Amino acid sequence: MPKWDKFLSKESSLLKTSEIRDLLKLTEGKNVISFAGGLPDPTTFPAEDIKNITDYVLDNYSSRALQYSATSGIPELRKELVNLSSQRGISNISENNIFVTVGSQEALFMLFNIMVDPKDNIFVETPSYLAALNILRARNPSFHGIPLTEYGPDLDSLENQLKKLASEGKKVKLTYIIPTAQNPGGTTLSLEGRKRLLELASKYDFMIVEDDAYGFLVFDGDSPAPIKALDKEGRVIYTGTFSKILAPGLRLGWIVADEEIIQEVELFKQNVDLHTPSFTQFIAAEAIKRNVIQNNLPRIRELYRKKRDVMLHAMEQYFPKEASWSKPVGGMFVFAWLPQKIDTVKMLSTALNRGVAYVPGSSFYYDYSGRNTMRINFSFPTEEQINNGIKTLGQLVKDEM
């Protein structure tokens, strides 16, 4: 074929293949205990309920479920998402504030594309969600970090940086934040913190993109209402996902936002893929309507709480006392800080040789710092794998020290 590079757009040169991803790909199908993914435990999938629902949908709605549908989502699902949102404390919205997407990944992709220009000032937590950072990197913005503390993002640091930027005459476009059971940090921002962040957004006039992927997956204590629930100015754009509460293989997510924003997303989505699959939307709408999701949640939370406890217990037992790690109240991950001299990127190939995979933490930092950190997943591996894998990993870290 002709030399391909010359046919690429400038933007595509910002998309880089990740050595880490390539390395992890090599382990697929091999006998490796993987803490690297972000996969739900497949025993949480309500397959029988979904089968009943697909039969019902195809018996009653096949001419619509198999046909093209509206770009913003089918009315039935948007209506049910208004209900589901109210269970997260978001009220005073209508179907016109809801937009259905192919996973929350597509929601973030579209939002960052319609909002972020090169050199725009944006804030992200350090660390933050890898796949969201990758979308943002392709937009080539000016990144600013909000350090994560055990109580969530350090808002003092944010305010100082906002002041400094303002004094230099620089505008901030948006802050991307995962306030509840943060990925990868596992922290949750308090109600007071949420209010303060909103005040800062108002004062310094920026938008907040709130990723609530784990809002329904908090297993210790209450899950605070999303920032969107407190938003009176329309500054917050909220994203949710069915991947953690129903099934990721359906690839369904949603946006809650002011109508003007929804309209902009609609224009963009017409270009991306016309609309989200009608069939899977009918399934999700029925799953909410029949309380399949709500009835399944206690079981998922209990399963993950137990697995998290097994992981934390194993880490206490096997990890060196010089290391520290998050005690997540929800979600799927523990994040660990190892002694500074340890480079988790370099350590990965040894780990894979010993039969354990993790994601080096630097992937979760916009500037690829945090070389001494790692993210380890507890939702997918079995309890036995967690125990054995953490034992291997703890020994490896001790050896590296």
Place this chain on the structure above:
Amino acid sequence: MPKWDKFLSKESSLLKTSEIRDLLKLTEGKNVISFAGGLPDPTTFPAEDIKNITDYVLDNYSSRALQYSATSGIPELRKELVNLSSQRGISNISENNIFVTVGSQEALFMLFNIMVDPKDNIFVETPSYLAALNILRARNPSFHGIPLTEYGPDLDSLENQLKKLASEGKKVKLTYIIPTAQNPGGTTLSLEGRKRLLELASKYDFMIVEDDAYGFLVFDGDSPAPIKALDKEGRVIYTGTFSKILAPGLRLGWIVADEEIIQEVELFKQNVDLHTPSFTQFIAAEAIKRNVIQNNLPRIRELYRKKRDVMLHAMEQYFPKEASWSKPVGGMFVFAWLPQKIDTVKMLSTALNRGVAYVPGSSFYYDYSGRNTMRINFSFPTEEQINNGIKTLGQLVKDEM
């Protein structure tokens, strides 16, 4: 909410809401005979087969069908798409040349994003597919048109323009073409034409994006093999869709291309939506494997052939003799050229008032010319609606003259 405009990216300003779309949206649910859409006849959906398949998939593969899966598509579907491609004459490819997308729309969105920069020289047929043009418009390229004749794109015109551009030292990046049962033109490029286009691509060193949406939907004579089947240099990137041969509500399409290109698309897709829904992919793979698609095709072709004939017959009867129109050998549309004095954009509101909808042809021209043309769909309306609607439309055109 804060004034939203200032939070928009520069690119999003290139996305324009279409007055025509807004106008057509108003007619939804109203008593209007719509020739405007591009919807398959829902009686062609093999709902019972799909129900059997979903039961089978959920009984046997639920832990994979409901789980995250590979960005390029599940292996089962990629394997079946190699088989399906060979039925279109594309051989010598492997699963590594196949990439599964959320409809062929997403395939085109990703390809044009990774290939087209602002001011790049690209060729499109005049007229060409509306939604593909909209993606391209958002990339802000330098458009060049290949006029459509009744035998497909005018390759003499293309060659002359290529010569001229070359003499000015200008490179061409790509040509987007729908060679079989073109949308909206209904024309099909001959085998000789396909060879000549490939030679031009090679000589002037540009890529071809071949949209084969209607390749399986040719009802008169043979469907020539796609250009991709003749491609020895890897210059052709082929896109296919399940929307016309199985069900659009599944939103499934695919790309056939050289591995280097597939890898680039994979990087981009990780940002867009991680992967195409696993569940619907399992359904499509089974539908190919069980010959559901292949067995259904003769029935679809026969149905659309009949509806096309009803439409052409009605046009002979009711349209003024000053008008001309395509005699499509396949696809879903007739394209009509009316006397120059008629402006189909202006005429649309009157048509809607009289109870008939169509898409003004100018939407299918990159430069919004072709104001005297219209696209009319025959796949979705019933035969009675086609007759009555064409009668109304013909009378309207006569009144306007």
